[in-house]
Amino acid sequence: xxxxxxxxxxxxxxxxxxxxxxxxxxxxxxxxxxxxxxxxxxxxxxxxxxxxxxxxxxxxxxxxxxxxxxxxxxxxxxxxxxxxxxxxxxxxxxxxxxxxxxxxxxxxxxxxxxxxxxxxxxxxxxxxxxxxxxxxxxxxxxxxxxxxxxxxxxxxxxxxxxxxxxxxxxxxxxxxxxxxxxxxxxxxxxxxxxxxxxxxxxxxxxxxxxxxxxxxxxxxxxxxxxxxxxxxxxxxxxxxxxxxxxxxxxxxxxxxxxxxxxxxxxxxxxxxxxxxxxxxxxxxxxxxxxxxxxxxxxxxxxxxxxxxxxxxxxxxxxxxxxxxxxxxxxxxxxxxxxxxxxxxxxxxxxxxxxxxxxx
Numbered sequence: 001x002x003x004x005x006x007x008x009x010x011x012x013x014x015x016x017x018x019x020x021x022x023x024x025x026x027x028x029x030x031x032x033x034x035x036x037x038x039x040x041x042x043x044x045x046x047x048x049x050x051x052x053x054x055x056x057x058x059x060x061x062x063x064x065x066x067x068x069x070x071x072x073x074x075x076x077x078x079x080x081x082x083x084x085x086x087x088x089x090x091x092x093x094x095x096x097x098x099x100x101x102x103x104x105x106x107x108x109x110x111x112x113x114x115x116x117x118x119x120x121x122x123x124x125x126x127x128x129x130x131x132x133x134x135x136x137x138x139x140x141x142x143x144x145x146x147x148x149x150x151x152x153x154x155x156x157x158x159x160x161x162x163x164x165x166x167x168x169x170x171x172x173x174x175x176x177x178x179x180x181x182x183x184x185x186x187x188x189x190x191x192x193x194x195x196x197x198x199x200x201x202x203x204x205x206x207x208x209x210x211x212x213x214x215x216x217x218x219x220x221x222x223x224x225x226x227x228x229x230x231x232x233x234x235x236x237x238x239x240x241x242x243x244x245x246x247x248x249x250x251x252x253x254x255x256x257x258x259x260x261x262x263x264x265x266x267x268x269x270x271x272x273x274x275x276x277x278x279x280x281x282x283x284x285x286x287x288x289x290x291x292x293x294x295x296x297x298x299x300x301x302x303x304x305x306x307x308x309x310x311x312x313x314x315x316x317x318x319x320x321x322x323x324x325x326x327x328x329x330x331x332x333x334x335x336x337x338x339x340x341x342x343x344x345x346x347x348x349x350x351x352x353x354x355x356x357x358x359x
Contacts, residue, residue, distance in 0.1 A: 023041075023043055023116055023117065023118065024040075024041065024043040024044035024046070024047050024101075024116060024117040025040070025041050025043070025044060025114060025115065025116040025117075026039070026040050026044055026052075026094070026114070026115040026116070027039035027040065027112065027113075027114055027115075028060060028074070028112070028113040028114075028115060029112050029113075030078070030112070030113075034059045034060065034061060035059065035060045035074055035078070035113060036057065036058065036059050036060070037055050037056055037057065037058055037059075037060070037063065038056065038057070039056070040052045040053075040056065044094070044117070047094070047095050047101075047117065048094050048095065052094065055094065060074055063094065069086060070086065070103070073086055073103070073105055074105055074113060074115075077105040077106070077107050077113055078107060078113060085102065085103070085104045085105075086102065086103040086104075095117070101117040101118060102117070102118045103115065103116070103117055104116055104118070157173055157252055157253070157254050158170065158171065158173045158174025158175075158176075158177045158178070158251075158252065158253035158254075158255075159171045159173065159174060159250075159251070159252055159253075160174050160250070160251055160253075161240070161248050161249065161250050161251070162190055162248055162249050162251065163246075163247070163248035163249075164248075165189060165190045165191075165204065166187060166188065166189055166190065167185045167186055167187065167188055167189075167190060168186065168187070168248060169186070170182060170185050170186070174253055177223070177225075177231075177233075177253060177255055178193050178223055178225050178226065179225040179226035179227050179229075180192070180193075180226050184226075193223045193224065193225075194221075194222070194223065194224065195222055195223075195224040195230055199221060199222055202221070203219055203221050203235065206219050207219050207235065207237055208237075211237060211238065211239060211249070215238060215239075215242065216236060216237070216238045217236065217237050217238070218234065218235070218236040218237075219234075219235055220232065220233070220234055220235075220256070221233055221235055223253070231255055231257045232255070232256050232257045232259075232260045233253050233254065233255060233256065234253070234254040234256050235251060235252075235253050235254075236251065236252050236254075237249045237250065237251040237252075238250055238251075277297040278297060278298055280297065280299065281299055282297075282299060283296075283297065283299050283300040283303055283304075284296075284297040284299070284300065285297070285300050285317065287316075287317050290316070291316050291317045291318055291330075291333065292314060292315070292316050292317070293311050293315045293316070293317055294311075295311075296308075296311055303351070304320055304349070304351050304352060305351040305352035305353055306352050310352070318330065320349050320350065321347050321348065321349055321350065322347075322348045322349070322350050324348070325347045325348050328347070329347055332345055
């Protein structure tokens, strides 16, 4: 459940980031050798005249059937794994407001492309935030990846006992885990459940070295089930009686195959999220419940003049604002936490050097 919580947390961070960004963006995923539109943000709905939802689930070749330039750009991006830009492209039929946009494509995962739009410099700048976006060339937006359809359930725990690494007792959970019945395991060497001699020898040395030092040994290893399937296992053991080692060792075996898969996905998502906010020309920061900064992206360090070391020492987000604006910000934070949507709110911020600017 801990991994589910962490993945949900990353998903929420992506979702909140997507909603707060005033740049049109689309998410394409490769399905059956063609890219399909799977997600979009509110700004993309605005430039499409509210019709973007009509295109969700459709292939790029269908949507852009009359715009070969965009289809070619997507192909180049996917094949060469780099950002691809188009200047002053109308991007019909998605763009439906008569404005010509600069369009960029970024491959953020082997099967995922983000497409985002920035208005040409000739378009009037309506406010400070949009002005900031339009002056930056690198605006790599990463949108939420598809949430894992199946998360791991509580794994069964195998329990047993070995003497001289021969099974003398095992429970039903362990039998289910390795695919053997009890009669096939009792009085047999534990080698039967390992895929290689090397794995068997490694576990024996590592686990029993730990037992001699700490009284218990825990190691991640692999089992080969009777049907040949390899599974990841967390194996823990302890002597039945430390004073009489010959009595044998008890063990527990936990199937962590699904957890390891989720863990790998979690690490991958976190890397993509970090890469995303690193490239984003917006200040992105996260705080704890008390407003203490726990994460700041590179743009934030650049704009406010702080360093990662400053964050480690402890900085409250209200310190980024002039004293006169802090009470108003605190009230707005409280309203946001209660679920109230305040939209965009401007404050007068201050750098570490006490230089003021609108934020």
